[in-house]
Each structure stands twice: as C-alpha cells, then as structure tokens.
Amino acid sequence: MSTADQFNVDVSTLNRFVMANTRDPDLVILMNAIATSCKLITSAVQRAGVGNLYGLAGEVNSTGDDQKKLDVMSNDMMINALVNSGVCCVLVSEENEEPIMVPKELSGKYCVAFDPLDGSSNIDCNVSVGTIFSVYEKREGSDGTVEDLLRSGAECLCAGYVAYSSACELVFTFKGKSVHGFCLDPTIGEFVHTRPNMMFPQDGGKKIYSCNEGNSNYWDKPIQDAVAAFNQGPKPYSARYVGSMVADIHRTLLYGGIYIYPADNKSPKGKLRCLYEGIPMAMIIEQAGGIASTGLFEGKIQRVLELTPDEIHCKCPIIMGGPRDIGVVYEQYKKAGIETPEL
Numbered sequence: 001m002s003t004a005d006q007f008n009v010d011v012s013t014l015n016r017f018v019m020a021n022t023r024d025p026d027l028v029i030l031m032n033a034i035a036t037s038c039k040l041i042t043s044a045v046q047r048a049g050v051g052n053l054y055g056l057a058g059e060v061n062s063t064g065d066d067q068k069k070l071d072v073m074s075n076d077m078m079i080n081a082l083v084n085s086g087v088c089c090v091l092v093s094e095e096n097e098e099p100i101m102v103p104k105e106l107s108g109k110y111c112v113a114f115d116p117l118d119g120s121s122n123i124d125c126n127v128s129v130g131t132i133f134s135v136y137e138k139r140e141g142s143d144g145t146v147e148d149l150l151r152s153g154a155e156c157l158c159a160g161y162v163a164y165s166s167a168c169e170l171v172f173t174f175k176g177k178s179v180h181g182f183c184l185d186p187t188i189g190e191f192v193h194t195r196p197n198m199m200f201p202q203d204g205g206k207k208i209y210s211c212n213e214g215n216s217n218y219w220d221k222p223i224q225d226a227v228a229a230f231n232q233g234p235k236p237y238s239a240r241y242v243g244s245m246v247a248d249i250h251r252t253l254l255y256g257g258i259y260i261y262p263a264d265n266k267s268p269k270g271k272l273r274c275l276y277e278g279i280p281m282a283m284i285i286e287q288a289g290g291i292a293s294t295g296l297f298e299g300k301i302q303r304v305l306e307l308t309p310d311e312i313h314c315k316c317p318i319i320m321g322g323p324r325d326i327g328v329v330y331e332q333y334k335k336a337g338i339e340t341p342e343l
C-alpha cells in the first residue's frame, strides 16, 4: 500500500467545495467567515467545563430566554466574523433584540440571520448543541435593511447548520442545489467534505417521532392523534428527542422519521423562530427530498418555505419529515375536515 492510500493527500475542504460551486467570491468569503466562527464556537463548547463557561450570563435574549455565557460568546464570535468579512450589510441574531447594521466601510451585499447557539439548555450537561444560519442577498437599490430579510423563505439563498457533538459537522445547501455535509478535522482545522448529496431516506427511514410530549395537552387533536398513531400497532415508532433542534433535525435527515414542534393553544405560533430556525431547516429538509410543513397554522397547512416573516424574531410551527410520516399527520387533519396538501 502506498503512502497516498493510507493518508488522504487530496482533501476536499469546505472552502474548495464552495469555490467550485459558486462564481461569487463574496459567497466564498461569507462561508469562510461562518466556518471560522463555528470553529471558534466548537472550541469554546469543548472547553466549556475546563474554561468555566457553563452557566448564565445574567441577561435575557430577544425571546425572553436566559442567556448562557456560551450564547453570548458564540454570538460575539459570529458577529465579529461576519461584520469583518466585508460582505454583509445586516445581521439578525436570536441573541440581539435589534438587527445589527454593518458600518458602511465594511458593508457588503449579504444579509445573514442566525441562531448562534441552538439548544443552549443542553450546554451545562454536555449534550449536543448547534448553530443555524440563513443567507439572503439585499434587494437591488437597498443599502441593507431588515426588509431585506423579511422575505419569503423561497428567496433564501443559502441555509445551513453546524452540530457540535462527538464531531463538529456542518451541513449546508445553496438554493436549488443538493445538501452537503462536512466534518471538522481537528488535525488540520478544516471542514472536510464527508457527506455528498445528502438525501432524506427514500422509504421514510427509521420509524422515529421526535417532539416534546410534555406539551401534548396543549396540542390540537390531530397532532395528539398523529402521535397516538405513531405509538400504535405491533411495531410502534421509537421516541427520540434531544431538545436541540440541530441535533433532532440532523438525526431526522440521516435516519428518517418525523420532527414536530407544532402550534398549540399555549403558543399559537409554535416555539421555533422562523428566520433562523424554521426557514433554514426547511430549505435543507426540502432540498434533501423531505417535507417541511407548518401543520395547521393561521387556518391552513402551509409550507414553511412559503412563510414571510413579519418581524425578525417571529415564530412558526414546524413539522418535518418524509411523506410516509407527514402523511400520518395529514391523515388526522383530513379526519378533522381540514384541507391538506398533496404529498
């Protein structure tokens, strides 16, 4: 066996992949800035215990959640990298009530919305967390305002997430293209292309349902009935719920099954945020061949990607999976006389 067989001498990195798949140098710079901040975040997450980074920062974020020290650090890492990339004009972060306007001398054409640390309730017990982002291009003639981000999910140009777990893994897609996964190789400090053309399992994959069943008393009847249906029969579904959206969606994409965070009578818009949780995950799931629905939301069942956020921190319900399992949910809506889309 030659040395080259034992050691990869031709590594396909994220940077190389992005350069090969866009003619826009600004997009290369942007993805590089996102990747750099995620390397910083994974380093902080891994050192959280020894670095005294567990616990609260003492502030409350845009949605009223207590901010953890790592939420604040991750947010600063993303903002610093994106502002200084020179290719962004407006940023929206879960951790900032107001949008961040990039100073004129550093301003570029991209608008980025992000959840710097998703699943932060899991930080202190060392369970998987993540980062989620969506990218838009400012409209012609605009200097970059929130209006450039308050657009239909169908106009999102690039969406991705990073899972900080036993490995650090970045998954992203450009609009209309396939979904790709990259694992951080800590020995070279680069994201390496490990999962080309990620596809949702054709047959629906493993029979798994994933939701916070503690909310079941608040759900509408079709959702309660769908989860009851998953629990019935000779081979009921398995329940899996990490409580970090990135981890739950990553597993759903790879193994199959269904992820549900529906609207309920306590939270009529659901819990998850449209701009930096719902839309980017919906784009990835759909472009990998899955379905991303709102379930019954404001009187009808909608595609998440057809939603237009009315404010930067607005919420939307999420039901994501393959046709086999989304069909189980739609069946219950049909029984309740609600019009359901074709699968």
Ligand code: AHG
Residues within 6 Å of the ligand: 065, 094, 115, 117, 118, 119, 120, 121, 212, 243, 244, 245, 246, 248, 271
């Ligand atoms: P974040 O930590 O960014 O606020 O997001 C938490 C979200 C999401 O990651 C997760 O799936 C969901 O909240 C969990 O909510 P419950 O604790 O209500 O199940």
Ligand code: MN
Residues within 6 Å of the ligand: 115, 117, 118, 119, 245, 277
């Ligand atoms: Mn989140």
Ligand code: MN
Residues within 6 Å of the ligand: 094, 115, 116, 117, 118, 119, 120
């Ligand atoms: Mn978060």
